[in-house]
Amino acid sequence: xxEVVMLLGNKSRxxxxxxxxxNIPFDFCYLDAGKxxxxxxxxxxxxxxxxxxxxxxxxxTQSSSILKGQMLGISFKxxxxxxxxxxxxGTEVLSVIRAVDDKAIEILELEFPEEIExxxxxxxxxxxxxxxxxxxxxxxxxxxxxxxxxxxxxQVCQGWSGSLVxxxxxxxxxxxxxxxxxxxSKGQYVGIKFTPQANVTPVSFNAYIRSVMPAINSNDIELDxxxxxxxATPQGRMVLQRLCNVVGIYRKIxxxxxxxxxxxxxxxxxxxxx
Numbered sequence: 051x052x053e054v055v056m057l058l059g060n061k062s063r064x065x066x067x068x069x070x071x072x073n074i075p076f077d078f079c080y081l082d083a084g085k086x087x088x089x090x091x092x093x094x095x096x097x098x099x100x101x102x103x104x105x106x107x108x109x110x111t112q113s114s115s116i117l118k119g120q121m122l123g124i125s126f127k128x129x130x131x132x133x134x135x136x137x138x139x140g141t142e143v144l145s146v147i148r149a150v151d152d153k154a155i156e157i158l159e160l161e162f163p164e165e166i167e168x169x170x171x172x173x174x175x176x177x178x179x180x181x182x183x184x185x186x187x188x189x190x191x192x193x194x195x196x197x198x199x200x201x202x203x204x205q206v207c208q209g210w211s212g213s214l215v216x217x218x219x220x221x222x223x224x225x226x227x228x229x230x231x232x233x234x235s236k237g238q239y240v241g242i243k244f245t246p247q248a249n250v251t252p253v254s255f256n257a258y259i260r261s262v263m264p265a266i267n268s269n270d271i272e273l274d275x276x277x278x279x280x281x282a283t284p285q286g287r288m289v290l291q292r293l294c295n296v297v298g299i300y301r302k303i304x305x306x307x308x309x310x311x312x313x314x315x316x317x318x319x320x321x322x323x324x
Contacts, residue, residue, distance in 0.1 A: 054167055054168065054169055054170075054173075054290075054291045054294050055167070055168040055170075056165055056166075056167055056168075057137075057165060057166040057167070057168060058164070058165050061166075062139075062163055062164070062165060062166045063096065063162075065137060065166060066093065066096045066101060066162075066163075066166075067096050068128075069093050069126060069128070070093045070094075070095070070096050072128065073092055073093075074092075074093070074126050074128050075090055075091070075092050075106070075126065076090065076091045076092065076093065076103060076124050076125070076126045077089075077090055077124070077125050077126065078090070078091060078122050078123060078124045078125075079122070079123045079278055079279050079281060079282055080116060080120055080121065080122050080123070080282065081121075081279065081282065082115045082116075083115075085239060086239075086256060086258075086278040086279040087115070088278065089105060089106075090105070090106045091103040091104060091105045091106060091158065092104055092106065094157065096162075097162070098162070099161070099162050100144060100159050100160065100161070100162060101141065101159075101160045101161070101162050101163070102157065102158070102159050102160070103157070103158050103160065104156060104157050105155055105156060105157070105158065116143060116146060116155055116158065117143065117146065118143055118144065118145060118146055119142065119143060120142070120143045121140060121141070121142055121143075121282050121283060122140070122141050122142070122143060122158075122160065122282060123138065123139075123140055123279065123280065123281025123282030123283070123286070124138065124139055124140070124141060124160075124281060125137065125138040125281050127171075135168050135169060135170055135171050136168070136169045136171065136174065136219075137166050137167070137168055137169075138166070138167050138169060138281045138287065138290070139163040139165065139166045139167065139281070140163070140281060140282050140283060140284065140286075140287065141160040141161050141162075141163050142160065142161040143158055143159075143160060143161075144159045144160060144161055145158070145159040146158060146159075147159070167287060167290075167291075169219055169290070169294055170294070172297075172298075172301070173218065173219040173293075173294040173297050173298070174218050174219050174220050175218055175297075176216045176217065176218045176221070176222075176223075177216060177217065177218065177297055177300045177301045177304060178215065178216045178300070178304060179213075179214050179215060179216060179217070179300060180300055180303040180304050180307070181307070182303075183247070183300075183303075184213065185213065185214035185244055185245070185246065186211060186212070186213060186214075186244065186245070187211070187212050187213065187214045187224045187242060187243070187244040188209060188210075188211055188242070188243040188244065189209065189210045189211070189212060189224065189226070189240050189241070189242060189273075190208070190209050190240060190241035190242075190243075191208050191209075191210070191233075191234065191238060191239075191240050210226055210230060210232055211226075212224040212225055212226035212227070212270075212273075213225050213226075213270075214244055215265075215272060217293070217296065217297060217300065218293075218297055219277070219290060219293050219294050219297060220276065220277050221257070221260075221274070221275055221276045221277055222242070222257070222274075222275055222277065223272055223273065223274045223275070224242070224272070224273050224275070225265045225268065225270040225271070225272045225273075226270055226271055226272075226273065227269070227270055228269055228270055228271045229269065232271060234259055234262050234271070234273055235259065235262060236259055236260065236261060236262060237258065237259060238258070238259045239256065239257075239258055240256070240257055240258075240259060240273075240275065241254065241255075241256055241257075242254065242255055242256070242257055242275070242277075246292075246296040246299070246300075247296075247299070253289060253292055253293065253296070254289070255277055255279070255280060255286070255289050255293075256277070256278055256279055257275035257276055257277045257278060258275060258276050258278055259273055259274070259275050260274045260275060260276050261273075261274045262274075277293075280293075
């Protein structure tokens, strides 16, 4: 089965009307001052050309920088048609309605998406890099840019190299030699680049560090990261499709490997001589 399926026309409207009926929450992401932000909203209305959503209370203040004309990436998950898949699409903010009391953004009117991509649930399950592959990963730590959000500020970063440990459509782990003087911490914003197989073009994207832990059986540190921002643009969704394909390829390789041989445990019964 394909890792990514496209829904067009009436099928897109059908699934969005379903989210409205079931009050299914949306996760959204947007770029502001060179940094990806996340939020959550619920659908309020599905009209001919407009999708209206309400930002959930905890996210109103955090989403105050959303502007008209801004691009949003939206994803949601539900057991639609007995599946367990994730639906994603990009959209443009048509209008912003703020609450009267605290001026926080309360309601967004969004452009109705022409298409919705469906990503199979298995693509979001981490798979280890096959043992026969050694995948180098380049990391560029992106310290938060200055308030003006200039491109020059966003591009200043410090680079390290490591090894890809595992990957899914929404996250990955990379081990880095601790002796290289690495300085990573939870919540940092990093750029990732790796070549998933020989003779293919590299894959690049952004991620946030969720945890920094000692690697198992080595002196490395292992960075567990969440991938962000791919849903918001056509280019990002193409990268997401590539990641889904990589996850599928790695999983097939791992599953095709023979199971490790297990040593038989032999028990001995004492022999008593008369």
